[in-house]
Amino acid sequence: MIRSSPGMNDREQDKERMRQAARKHFERRVDPEENKRRKAESRRRKAGRPKPPRRREWTSGDGTDEPETFERIVKAKPLDAPPPRELDVLVVDASARRGTIVEIHRNRMVVVEDDGLVHEMPPPEHRVAVGDVVRLDVSRADASFVAVEPRRSTLARRDPTGRHVRLLATNVDVVCVVLTAVPEPKIGLADRVRVALDGEPVIQVVCVNKTDLLGEAEAITLVEALAPLRTEGMIVCETSALDGTGLKELAAAIRGRTCVLVGQSGVGKSTLLNALAPEGRRETREVREGDGKGRHTTTSSALVTLEDGTRIIDTPGVRAFGLEKVTPAAAVAAFPEFGRTGPCRFRDCLHHHEPDCAVRRAVEQGEIAAARYASYLRILSD
Secondary structure, eight states: OOOOOTTOOHHHHHHHHHHHHHHHHHHHOOOHHHHHHHHHHHHHHHHTSOOOOOOOSOOOSSSOOOHHHHHHHHHTSOTTOOOOBOOOOOOOOTTOEEEEEEEEOSSOEEEEETTSOEEEEOOOSBOOOTTOEEEEEOSSSSOEEEEEOOOSOEEEEEOTTSSOEEEEEESOSEEEEEEEOSSOOOHHHHHHHHHHTTTOOOEEEEEEEOGGGOOHHHHHHHHHHHHHHHHTTOEEEEOOTTTOTTHHHHHHHHTTSEEEEEOOTTSOHHHHHHHHOTTSOOOOOOOOTTTOOOOOOOOSOEEEEOTTSOEEEEOOOOSOOBOSSOOHHHHHHTOGGGGGSOOOSSTTOOSSSOTTOHHHHHHHTTSSOHHHHHHHHHHHTO
16 A cells, blocks of 8 residues: 555655565565574475485376386486377378288387288387288388378377377277286276276276285285276286186187287286297296386387287386376276265265265275275376
8 A cells, every 4th residue: 555645646656656665675674694594594404304206297006106216217218309200191002011010129110911921120200009000012122111000999108208108009909907916916007097098999807917926815805906896897817827827717808809918017917928828938037036026028019919819919017107188087987986976066076175075985984995096096186
């Protein structure tokens, strides 16, 4: 409020404003010696505190990813690397041959034509993945990439930098999320994949491997952890790639279809593939003895065709499964049990902090597993 008399003109009022601003500045002014003392005291307080870890933009869904893992993945690829080009409009000459990408490496990709002829060529600038049906120009000695046919399904995740989207596989009928039974299955990864598949015409299977390592008490805990998934009608297979337990059930679930194996390092994806297809051996390694975590043994995706026509895509282990586009509707749809709790107070309730939320009330009463609700909150935070 300007303290001015009725006779003051505009110029005098401006001067009065400047005087009032100056008075407020000097009233708030701190003596230089006092300012130094405050800064020194702040430095002493901070010196005794542990340095907080680097902030993660998202996790794999289980809340256990260590910060150093995130930093290691980020350093693996320069942040200024240009993203791959999106697919162009499909314009194919009648002479172009048709094939499927079965392997993609850093500097090459392998394409198998429908008649079985194999071509090896540099990967294109386009964003492609194992499973893509492509057209090739074979008029010259070396076949070259022409275009990609429209995809019927896509599985993708956001990379650790948060900038780009990585295609894991395309044209698949089944996505098999492989978890490890010990020390405990990371059910949150299955929930995240379910959100990523929102709207895709794909069947999701959850395979819990290494059940041969379970004790009696651990086996009971595993049954309780998998109960919500089975209640929702999801296909759940408990397997052991070493002694063959559950392999028949898993083979029946994917028979005659194109299936992609997704999971963290060390859960046994390649070992499962070797058990289902002994003729196409994939390299495997033991988990680290220090922390029990898996090693990045599989470094590139590959498609293997079994004798019965089933096609399996083995993918490298993921440390974190970032979601590309998360909407509240897609997050809620991944947890069908939320829809059986009755109406919430608000029609657009996010089941987070809103009052009179039926979902939170069901969690408190034990009708919904607390672990499932915690997984939902982590997805919602994305």
